[in-house]
Each structure stands twice: as C-alpha cells, then as structure tokens.
Amino acid sequence: MKLKKFYLGISLFFLGLLGILSMLTVDIPLPEEMQSILEEQFTPSQIQWLLLINPTIIMLIAVIVGVLLYQKINLSIPIFEKWLGLKEDFPQTREILVYGIVGGLLTGVVLSLFGLIGRVLIPSEFEQLTANIQLTLAARFLYGGITEEILMRFGLMTFLVWIASKISKGTKPSIYWLGIILAALIFAVGHFPMVFQVIGNPSPIMIGYVLLGNSIGGLVFGWLYWKKGLESAFLAHMFAHVGMVVLEKIFL
DSSP states (O other): OHHHHHHHHHHHHHHHHHHHHHGGGSOOOOOHHHHHHHHHHSOHHHHHHHTTHHHHHHHHHHHHHHHHHGGGGTOOOHHHHHHTTSOOSOOOHHHHHHHHHHHHHHHHHHHHHHHHHHHHHSHHHHHHHHHHOOOOHHIIIIIIIIIHHIIIIIIIIHHHHHHHHHHHTSOOHHHHHHHHHHHHHHHHHTTHHHHHHHHSSOOHHHHHHHHHHHHHHHHHHHHHHHHHOHHHHHHHHHHHHHHHHHHHHHHO
C-alpha cells in the first residue's frame, strides 16, 4: 500500500509539473527592481526557469500532504486509485466526466458574465489588469486545470478539512464546506500581490472583483473534489477555461 501511494504521489507530481512547465509560455510581470536585479545576472530564459522553482517546491509539499491525508477524510482520486491498485471498485467514470465537464462549462459562463460586469464597472483598471496578465491556452489548461487543483484542492483543501475534522472529531458536511470555502478564499487572496503590482492602488470594486471572481471557481472545484473526486475537479477547471475562451472569442 505504501508503495502504491508513493506511485500516486509521483504520478500527481509529474502531472502538476507539466502545468508548471507550461508557465514558460507566459510572460510573467515582475516588479521593476526585481527585474533589473535579475537581468544583471541572468538571461530572460534563465529568469523564466528560476520563477518555476518556488511553485515546484510548493507543489511537492502539496502532493506529500495530500497523499498522506486524503484517505483519512474520505476524499478520493478514483481513476488514479483504480489504475494504481489502491481501490478495487471501478470508478464512476461517466459521473466524473459529466459533472466535471458540465460544472466547468457553467462555471466558465458565470465567470465570463462576471468579467463583463467588471469591464463595465471598472473599465480602466480591468483593461490594465488583463493587458499585463496574458495566459496562454497551455497555461490555462495545464497550470490552471491541473497544477492549481493539486495545490489548492489536493494539498490545501485536504489539509484544512483534516485539521477541522481533528478539531471537531468528525467529518460532517460543514467540515468539508469549511475547507472548500477557506481554500477558495486563500486562492483568491493570493492574487492580490499581482493586482497591486500591476494597478498600484486598486479600487474597492477591483478588490471585490478579484476576490469573488477567483473564489467562485474554487467553490465549484472543491465541491467536485469532495463529491466526485480530484479528476472531476481537474476537468471542471479545464472546461471552465474552455467556456471562458469561447465566450471571449464571441463577445470581445
């Protein structure tokens, strides 16, 4: 069993690593002082690789935490578990696919509508933010769809639910919701440094937009991880981006 869980961790780590490597296709904005210091010692290509070190370390920690704790609180990775022999039962593949795809597309529609509202309420700030942060399709689907789910759901949400279950001495639905909500909010707040770097002094509306916009998906993906397994959260995150990309092409 320990060897099989080790293989699970290795599989998830290298899957998440694909997402981290996809960030090589993105021009990540850095503070001017940091940019100038780095450029004195490294080439632009080397700087891109250096920026991948921290997320790789954090992902390794998330994978270790998730592998150690997810079964203790009845969370699952059904397809991987069957593939690696951790479970005998066949996964409900159809449900995993349907819930993931439909949940993701609906989330993409909601987030796109939310984005249109943002463009109306704070057009200058919104354009400034989107102009400075341009994610490629590879980064959206691989980093967003896989790596972020390993970090925020498999790592962080699993840890939060486990801690809450120890405090409350049980795994009631409210414990899972606490983990889902906290993980979503932490993910959203994690975007604030980039927003302040790009905009400088964002308005309360922009702060609220970033907080809510980045929390909505986390709530859906967290619920899917809880109810259908991590693979369903992967799919939902990917198809949320599919929905957003399609609607962006239609309306923008």
